[in-house]
Amino acid sequence: MKIALTAFVATALIGSSAAPAMAAPPAGAGHDHAFDVEVVSTRADMISGGNALVRIGVPDNVPPHQVKVHLAGRDLTEQFRPVGDGGTLLGLVDDLALGDNTLEVRANGLGHGRPQADVTLVNHPAEGPVLSGPHIPMFCTASGNPWNLGPVDENCHVAAPRVTYQYRTTTGSFAALPDGPLPGNLATTTTIDGRTVPYIVRVERGTINRAVYEIALLHEPGTSVPDPWTATDGWNERLVYTFGGACGIGYTQATSTGGVMNHTLLSRGYAVASSTFNVYANNCNDVTSAETAMMVKEHFIETYGVPAFTMGSGGSAGTMQQLLISNAYPGILNGVIGQIGYPDERSVTLTGHECRFISQASAAAGLSTAERTAVTGFASPNTCGGYQNFDSVDWPATCPNHVPAAQRYHPVNNPTGIRCAMADFISNVYGVDPETGFGRPIIPDTVGVQYGLQTLASGVLTPEQFVRLNEGIGGLDVEGNRTPQRTSADVDAIKVAYETGRVNQFDGGLRWIPIIETRGYTDPSGDFHDRFRSWNMRERIVASNGNADNHISITAASATAGTASTLALDGMETWLTSRAALAASRPELDDVTLTRLSKPEGLADGCIAANGDRIVEQLTLDPAAQCNQLFPFHRNPRVVAGGPTSSAVLKCQLAPLHRSGYGVSFTDEQWQRLQAVFPDGVCDWSKPGVGQVPLTNTWIRFGANGPIVPELPVTATAQTRCLAGRAYVAVQVRNDHDAPVDVAVETAYGERSFANVAPGGNAFQQFTTRVASVAAGTATVRATGSLNGQAVTTVVTPEHPAVNCADPRPAQ
Known part of the structure; x- marks a missing residue:
């Protein structure tokens, strides 16, 4: 039997009030005279795969053995067992029909006014969708390398998951566990709970939501596997969900996950889970990433039990996914551990486009390498090259290799083929343009943006260079082609991006979900994981919430980045454990207050120098700050164009040009050319962006043509x-x-x-x-x-x- 019901307590109280049924309240709480029935494996309206783990809080006046549970005429009473103090029953409800199911809970026996409860369980297919909208085409990989999970059906699903075992050798590597006696070079590990166990890892692989998933945890074959009623020595009753980086248009089931064979995590006793749709290189869609993580976590809970909490982990776009999911779908993750990350995909991809525009326009304008670098705002001329890895996701005819050539879109030869632009890949989110039938274009908006404005003011660019640069910027059409004229994004799509959380304003679950974000400093090398993205996060958090009590940012030298990562893991473990304890003892506290009061002492912003010295210092743009002396911030093209340091504006509002406002002298001819570039005016960065509205809600579902709010x-x-x-x-x-x-x-x-x-x-x-x-x-x-x-x-x-x-x- 589980040692305690702390898993239920922690998950419920760390989870968001906006995400009901992600877990349950403490055993025995709130059911003095009525049944307290709650789905603990997921939300009651977002069940998948036909199963749900359900907790029943039994009233004090009803003996647990008198509780009867039925579903569609089936008696499920025997599937519920006492847990915790004996006043709570836990059971796996199976064979749910698609759609609405009514779970009936009754009390047998004599007595007036015997309690009863009916709960609606809404079941969805194991292959989805649950909230992401209609499926897109998918090319299956589960039957081939590296998965080899057997034949797949029309949804890329295999018949059943497969389990294998790995072990850690005494020389520090993982190897397949052989049949028969345990190998002599088998290592042991001591979990964070202080239990020493053989270092053997159970790895489960299968298919959920058309993705391949992996789950790994410590378990010795021949002993009891943990389940919702049974604890084991190997699992510390905590889950880490991993996410992978990059950004790709993915019509593939793919061949990699965020990784589960992680020594740092497994050796401490964490269970680790991930899927192929949680790697942005495979699937640059945070909605299906969230949906898949929710469904994999649901399966994990139904199979192994409710974790005390779930931490996310991942770098680069792996951090991006965690932040987007936590803000828009709070409760899937209870804490974010990120490295070298970004706040969202659109504002990062925008930088990639602007880098390409500037690189091409700079040559025609006669800018030197140093002048071009100044216009971009980066530390190195090579940084823009890295950012240009992103912008191809807006080119509809440029498809990844997994899309067969004969099925790819071509405007003339195959106009009905698969389009590989972000607008089409996630048209369920942004909607479809009724005139073209394509996804609403969220292409970069260059209207009114004065690239290099700050370099003009500082004297790096001459007025002539400034004019020639902006004359050459141009734009991008819906076919991904460069245009000499500037182009505007679809305003309706931009509004959807803000109101559904695709542009992350940290105004949903990230008002309280703890974030520990670390960054190895590589700005001078030209790496596009620049430190300024940490400031983007901080500024947006403060703008939305008035404080950054839930955000810790630590920058480190390359040599000490590992130290920062360990600090983040230890800190998040302590933070979430303390938060759960505080929530149990102070149930009247709201989510924001719980996070603030439970933050561990000593866990703070700062940096770690190359010699290992740690400096505790609030994140700031002040160049005189100690951390900024060691690891200077730089900027990006839109900020150098006068934009906000939050980098959160996709399309600016316009204001008339004023010749006297530049502080430099244009000739009449130059001024006429500048007016021709900006016929409707230039960006007024003092105003919110066009379509920049708050997040309308969390847990938004999508249909064939946009959000269902x-x-x-x-x-x-x-x-x-x-x-x-x-x-x-x-x-x-x-x-x-x-x-x-x-x-x-x-x-x-x-x-x-x-x-x-x-x-x-x-x-x-x-x-x-x-x-x-x-x-x-x-x-x-x-x-x-x-x-x-x-x-x-x-x-x-x-x-x-x-x-x-x-x-x-x-x-x-």
């Missing part, structure tokens, strides 16, 4: 008014729903939360600005409640007008 019916208005010569911003929110909602109101002048606003009720707050006049602006209203059994957060941004209380006439 459930919305709570609330009405929000914002007004300005004058009182005693001072300006006030007043926000009112009416709950038009048939159930209570929680409301949070944020303005530039303060914020206020309201719990349980009744149906038909209002939340009202008047914020003092302490000044006589305010400009027009917006408020952000987040309403959270239940809609069709699903936790939903709806974001509304009412606009308020400008007001001048020194002059009571309406602003013009």
